[in-house]
Amino acid sequence: MIRPDPALRYERLDALRGAAVVWMAIFHFCFDLDHFGLIAADFKHDPFWTWQRTAIVSLFLFCAGLGQSVALAQGQRWPRFWRRWAQVAGCALLVSAGSWLMFPRSFISFGVLHAMALMLLILRLLAPRLPPAALFGLGLLALAAPLLWQHPVFDSRWxxxxxxxxxxxxxxxxxxxxxxxxxxxxxxxxxRWRPALLQGALPAVLAPLAALGRWSLSFYMLHQPLLIGLLMAVTMAA
Structure with a gap:
């Protein structure tokens, strides 16, 4: 069982989250290179890029789900949950504002942080009341739903x-x-089903990933402004 110690870190989970962060940063750097005309890549249609984007988002959300299983097993109280949730939701608003300034016609109204904020609320309400098998079944229904039914009423930004x-x-x-x-x-x-997968020692070579994974939200918010600023300086100096 996962021990009810809210201060305990699970380095395997942190390292997995850190790996997602590194992959995301490389992907975004390539996207920025294309945006500034330094490489030519089709991020909207080329499967090499679209599948990477799907895998990166999936890894982040999967880690968030694992994290919620740990939080619930450790008896995380609502005030602590709300503090973390406010950080995610606040960063989502900043992403919308920043993307509106840079891409006013295609700004981000519901990206990964917006989704994560809503999903964390839903999981916080559902997970304590449902066994792992039911969570898996609901997940399967959610994955299948857009393939089974679509409607124009859902096409607006709202x-x-x-x-x-x-x-x-x-x-x-x-x-x-x-x-x-x-x-x-x-x-x-x-x-919830196999908590032992998150426990145990982590190889020393993966320790930097675990350290990065503990600051994933901060890294997410800072990496793109830094990369874009760097590329802007390079292109202006060229």
Whole structure:
């Protein structure tokens, strides 16, 4: 069982989150190189890039689900949950504002942080009341839902967060509730079903990843402004 110690870190989970952060940073750096015309890549249609984006988002949400299983097993209280949730939700608002300044026609209204804020609330309410098998089943339904039904009512910017759209919206990042909450539900289900997977020693070579994973939200918020600023300086100096 996971020990009820809220101060205890699970380095395997931190390292997995850190790996997602590194992969994301490399992906975004390539995206920025394309944006500044330093390379030519089709991030919207080339499977090499679209599948990477899907894998990175999936890994982040899966880690978030694992993290919720740990938080619940450790008896995390609502005040502590709300503090972390406010950080995620606040960063989501900053992402929307920043993307609106840079991409006013395709700003991010419901990206990965917006999705994570909503999904964390749903998991906080559902996970303590459902066994792992039920969480897995709900996750499967969530993943299948957009394949089974779509409707134009969900195509507006005010409703596309649900995910049952008939066409993908024109935005820089889009991570709707469906199907993506399915990935987080599966992460939570696995963490509840096999908590021992998160425990145990971590090889020393992976310690930097674990350290990075503990600051994943801060890194997420800072890496793009730094990369974009660096590339702007390079292109202006060239």
């Amino acid at each position: 409703t596309n967060w649900v995910g049952l759209v008939t066409a993908k919206p024109f935005t820089e990042d889009y991570v709707p509730l469906l199907p993506w909450i399915g990935v987080m539900l599966w992460g939570c289900a696995l963490g």
